[in-house]
Amino acid sequence: MSKPLNIVKSRFVPINIENIDTDQIIPARFLKATTKDGFGKNLFRDWRYYNDDESKTRADFPLNMSQFDGEILVAGKNFGCGSSREHAAWSILDAGFRVVISSFFADIFKNNALNNGVLPVQVSEDFLQRIFLQDNNTELTVDLEKQTITINSTGESDSFDINSYKKTCLLNGYDDIDYLISIKEDIQQFETQRA
């Protein structure tokens, strides 16, 4: 079970960089944990600090800038490429984000996010650029039921795709394992037929 998600109305943190890979989201040296907690503080670790030193913050990185805040992360095209580490989704969730907006997502990241109650919202490149143009007080509204995203100050809106099964899961906080366990007999029957 993850926390159900429907409407997220919030300011956003913009990271206007393309091809952000999961090694940037959470560097490999932080993958040594055996639990899912506490990854948020190392989200984008090497872009947040100089020389891996928490006292040397990079003032120009949006996550470090006090004017940016919210439950929505907005990033450039091809977000989440590279390694399959689910730690990337955990660190984003643990840092307080429920929605990631980009014009393109890598497949594995998209699945990992959905499996952890984080909604990847894929918008057109044009709409993405319009979000980046907004100032830091702008709120966005992501409505999962209606599959729309709106820039509240201007009223501009775009729609996004999500398959209806995943949508139901997110709206209710279900996960795939509950479903897979519920069809155990079908799986056993399949195995018998193939044998």
Next chain:
Amino acid sequence: MSKTLFEKIWDTHIVKTIDDGPSVLYIDKHFIHEVTSPQAFTGLNKRGLKVLRPQQVVATADHNVPTLNQHLPIKEDLSRKQVEALIQNCAEHGIELYGLGHPFQGIVHVIGPELGITQPGMTIVCGDSHTSTHGAFGAIAFGIGTSEVEMVFASQCLLQSKPKLMRITINGELNKGVVSKDIVLYILSQITASGATGYAVEFAGSAIRSLSMEARMTICNMSIEMGGRCGLIAPDETTFDYINGRKFAPQGAEWNKKLSEWKELYSDADANFDKEIFIKAEDIQPMITYGTNPGMGIGVSETIPTTETINDNDRSGLSKSLAYMGLEQGATIKGQKIDYVFIGSCTNSRIEDLRMVASFVKGKKKAADVEVWIVPGSKQVEAQAIAEGIDKIFEEAGFQLRQPGCSACLGMNEDKIPAGKYCISTSNRNFEGRQGAGARTLLASPLTAAAAAITGVVTDVRELLN
């Protein structure tokens, strides 16, 4: 109805399909390692469940392990705990573990094929994106996240939507000095690091058919670097010969039965692909990357692109990438000084890779100020290299032959490239910090890496081949 290779395998593994949703895909083989499995076991235990089909799971320790003194306890606390957790979880759930000290231990994508566990027509998953490697045998093999590892533990199934299908056909003869790593780096440079996102990619054509199994694995390994869900190559005599006689390969009557099934695994002549790409083998040069994603590659003798000449996809990132790499637009990359050479990873750490390097460096010495690490993909590769005397050739050249593991491919253990240093690497990712914070990675073939080890600078290997 005519079908693609992918569809032939996919269709026989669907347990059921949810209306307007994903399909339930049955998984034949599940590989696990220490880094992406602990939270899945914890999740399973919390639900009070056991691994449903432990005989279909195989475990190894690779990502976190040291490559020196593997007989000693792992020094680093967290790494040791992860490896210990794997040992305990496997024991509790009855899973076969090829851990440290075991003669089959090694990088998960090296040991599966070499033990004959990876076979045509299978569905194979692992909590690791380079699971695509196994597709070289004509299998559907793809990386999954930890939640999905838990799903496969619990049900031997995954919920999956069918990807779109792409075929990349490479016909013709390869140039001198060009090997399979160059083919895949070339494809990446043409279609970019997101060119295959959403697709299952079949590699075909005479240039692919002419490759050995190990060379084919290098190509499928990096299909994830194009964003591909998986990569596959139709099995043929090369595939069957490779599998025959391996530890877990089918035997006797079972072998004959399997063989006749495997021979049906190819894309029918009029099968439909959503996208087709054609490449001439003659166009491929020895390749190297200059940037911070694997699509940013050029022929070793070419110049680094400029904002005007680069593809759209990488334009906005070019300056940032080159600043990180300490390289200039429009400059030649040949002659760039190198500090480290890493020959290893699930892309290029198999015995053929080591043989290729050994036959090139035999009688030569490494450049004085270059550090050279050769990390075999598995204990079996290591043993084979020693049996063939390859270890002696490396020793005379001043190369360090280390013990098996992922090593400097991702720098989770102690094998890190220091900040600002240049490493020519046979691995698959040149992301910022991949080989250590601030490390500068140039991806290349084992041959091109070996050439740089000898000269100390980026070198066009063709100039050193007679």
